[in-house]
Amino acid sequence: MSAILTLNAGSSSIKFGLFDAESLVEEAGGQVERIGGEAELDLEIPGRPKVETRLPIANHHEAVTAILAAIAPYLDGRAVVGVGHRVVHGGPDHDAPLVLDEAAIARLARLEPLAPLHQPHNLAAVRAAREAFPGPVQVACFDTAFHRGHPFVQDTYGLPRRFYDMGVRRYGFHGLSYDYISGKLKEDWPALHAGRVVVAHLGNGASLCAMEAGKSIASTMGFSALSGLCMGTRPGQLDAGVLLWMLDDQKMSAAEITRVLYKESGLKGLSGETNDMRALLASQAEEAGQAVDYFVIRVAQEVASMAAALGGIDALVFTGGIGENAAPIRARVLEQLAFLGFALDAQANEAGGTRISSGLPALVLPTNEELVIARAVQAAL
Numbered sequence: 001m002s003a004i005l006t007l008n009a010g011s012s013s014i015k016f017g018l019f020d021a022e023s024l025v026e027e028a029g030g031q032v033e034r035i036g037g038e039a040e041l042d043l044e045i046p047g048r049p050k051v052e053t054r055l056p057i058a059n060h061h062e063a064v065t066a067i068l069a070a071i072a073p074y075l076d077g078r079a080v081v082g083v084g085h086r087v088v089h090g091g092p093d094h095d096a097p098l099v100l101d102e103a104a105i106a107r108l109a110r111l112e113p114l115a116p117l118h119q120p121h122n123l124a125a126v127r128a129a130r131e132a133f134p135g136p137v138q139v140a141c142f143d144t145a146f147h148r149g150h151p152f153v154q155d156t157y158g159l160p161r162r163f164y165d166m167g168v169r170r171y172g173f174h175g176l177s178y179d180y181i182s183g184k185l186k187e188d189w190p191a192l193h194a195g196r197v198v199v200a201h202l203g204n205g206a207s208l209c210a211m212e213a214g215k216s217i218a219s220t221m222g223f224s225a226l227s228g229l230c231m232g233t234r235p236g237q238l239d240a241g242v243l244l245w246m247l248d249d250q251k252m253s254a255a256e257i258t259r260v261l262y263k264e265s266g267l268k269g270l271s272g273e274t275n276d277m278r279a280l281l282a283s284q285a286e287e288a289g290q291a292v293d294y295f296v297i298r299v300a301q302e303v304a305s306m307a308a309a310l311g312g313i314d315a316l317v318f319t320g321g322i323g324e325n326a327a328p329i330r331a332r333v334l335e336q337l338a339f340l341g342f343a344l345d346a347q348a349n350e351a352g353g354t355r356i357s358s359g360l361p362a363l364v365l366p367t368n369e370e371l372v373i374a375r376a377v378q379a380a381l
């Protein structure tokens with residue numbers, strides 16, 4: 001009897017999950033938030049109330065130690081035999097999970113310039129976990145891996161060829177979520193899985209994936225997690241000329257532009273209020289309404305773009321915090337896309353049904369990135 005731990009590290013947070021190594025039943029999960037100060041550790045055990053603990057946590061290493069202490073009672077003497085990590089960037093070469101050793105970690109660290117806001121934190125958690133668990137196998141699961149089979153025209157920009165060779169490619173992200181959805185379709189909707197499906201992962205970060213027979217052939221995200229859809233605090237699609245104007249005319253520094261693009265744009269920037277979709281849907285403010293309008297039209301337009309990449313569309317799947325929970329957003333996207341053949345089933349949509357349209361199928365499928373990581377560790381074991 002043994003267990004698998006999954007870690008999903010951000011700049012100031014780590015989400016974790018504890019799975020039985022054989023059945024892959026999730027036995028405990030939660031997150032540490034506000035690393036670097038007075039942090040909070042939330043522990044969720046199925047069937048029990050969530051336990052929230054406040055404690056000072058200075059860095060990712062201390063966070064991993066705190067997670068270990070929190071899950072220890074649920075290990076019941078079993079060993080953690082493998083640790084799986086979400087790592088945002090695998091670069092051009094990795095189309096599958098990777099068992100980590102020192103050399104592999106050093107190679108992944110060289111990709112930090114491609115994902116400066118995520119990769120260093122992901123690797124900090126890897127190093128902390130390797131110190132805490134020197135024995136168990138450590139596996140990296142990449143957000144880019146699911147998209148590595150894109151044809152050249154979906155992998156490149158129209159830049160001089162040398163930039164492609166230097167790694168300026170449309171990597172795409174949210175691959176763990178799309179991997180999960182692809183597997184779920186195969187299990188429960190095999191005819192759709194075999195066809196052309198657009199999956200909308202709509203959370204704080206948001207993207208679309210065009211899937212043909214369960215494999216990604218295109219994504220709205222590209223070189224970085226900035227492009228494509230309007231997100232919580234990121235703008236999505238942006239004319240590169242805007243960046244030139246910010247640099248040359250506004251004399252903004254790279255650090256200022258980074259802050260605007262990653263932290264101050266999207267729903268938050270447009271509403272002037274918040275990146276929280278639930279709050280925006282409840283707000284009476286005109287700007288909040290405009291932010292939601294922009295979010296919806298960008299999703300709808302890009303679904304059509306993904307359908308063009310697929311040469312047609314057999315189904316649309318909603319997932320992620322907004323996709324799974326925001327019925328009014330799903331309704332408006334489907335109404336905008338009625339020309340493709342979607343007919344909203346308002347009752348099913350509001351009642352939390354799985355299929356929310358007649359005509360062309362639109363589905364709501366909760367994602368489970370942690371389970372995809374746990375499966376990868378099990379396979380490595």
Ligand code: ADP
Pocket residue numbers: 202203204205232275276277278279281320321322325326327
């Ligand atoms: P992350 O990308 O950080 O994992 P999530 O997938 O958890 O984000 O999605 C967070 C988003 O989901 C937030 O904008 C939040 O407001 C939205 N959301 C969650 N529940 C609801 C709901 N019931 N109605 C509308 N939006 C919701």
